[in-house]
Amino acid sequence: MQKVYFISGTMCTIDLWQFVFPNLENIKPVHIDITLATSFSEINNIILTEIDEPAIIVGFSLGGFSAMNFAAQHPEKVKNLVVIAANTNGLNDKEIQLRKSTIDFLEKHKYKGISKVRIQQFLHPDNYQNEKVVSIIKKMDSDLGKEVLIRQLKATSSRVDISEEVSKLKIPVLFISAENDALISSKEIKVIANNTLKGRHVSVKNCGHMIPLEKPEEIAEIIKLMI
Template sequence: MKKVYFISGTMCTIDLWKLVFSRLKYTNFVHIDITSATSFSDINKLIINAIDAPAIIVGFSLGGFSAMNFAVAYPEMVKELVVIAANSDALDQNEIQLRKSTIDFLEQHKYKGVSKHRIQQFLHPDNYQNENIISVIKKMDSDLGKKVLIRQLKATSSRVDISEHVSKLKVPVLFVSAENDALVSAESIKTTSKTLSKGRYVCIKNCGHMIPLEKFNELSDIINQFI
């Protein structure tokens, strides 16, 4: 069986992947928890300590960027990448300012948990009332809490553009986007995939940002076929 390593996104735990894990074939899956990291350098160290190289790494959102960033820094330690709902761009100034404002607010106020409006930003409209998905998002947020949210926002706000470095990767990289992702442009992910000599691209329709929860059947099939 192949060992495959999974990295979650911001305020996501192993719960993000449970439905995907249940459908993976011939796979020994390992979740890498990056919530303790205070920088991308820390994230790289956590990955190094977790994997048997060369490794197959699957990353979602922040986890996808982290997987690419790790592959750029340690190409000899990566066999294949699956990057889900993530691109190699830097954060734009609006996002950076929003994060600063959010951190300032959180440090001065009680955290009441992820809001309904924020959850809907993650989802396709068809899933706005999907309690199975919503309950997982709320549980992950509650399990991690305010301190982790602040730490993750601070740790990842210095995200720089690694697109040029990613384009030089020689390992197979599968990029998976969602047609209706309001946070990460599917078209931008497609463009990035074309810059790699071994880049592949798949777009999942009728899906928002939370691909592992919204379209776990399709995502599992895609991962099974790639690895």
């Protein structure tokens, strides 16, 4: 049975994949928890200790960026990459300042959990009232809590542009985006895929940022075809 390693995004746990894993016949999914990391260097070390190489890695959002960054640093240890709802861009000054302000606010105030407005930013409008999906997002946020949120924001604020490094990867890289993702541009990801040596791009329709929760069966089928 083929091992495939999964890395979740910011404030996401293994629960992110709960509808994907049951649809992965002949695949043994292994979740890599990066929530304790305080830098991308530490994320790389966590991945190194978890994988059998050469590895097939699937990453979502922050997990997708982390998987690409790892592959760029350790290309010999990766066989295939599946990158979901993530691009290769670094953070601009405005985004860095926003994170600093958010961290400062969180450190001084009680965290009341992810808001309804924030959840809706992650979802396609069709899923605003999808209690199953909404409750999972709330649960992941609650399970991880304020401490992890601050740590992840700090750890990923040093995100640099890795477009050039990823474009030179000699392994297959499948980029999956959602047409209605309000956070990551599907058109931008298509350009990145086209500029990557062995890059391919698949766009998912009627879906927001939380692709593994909103379109799990579709994602499972795409992953099986890639492997």
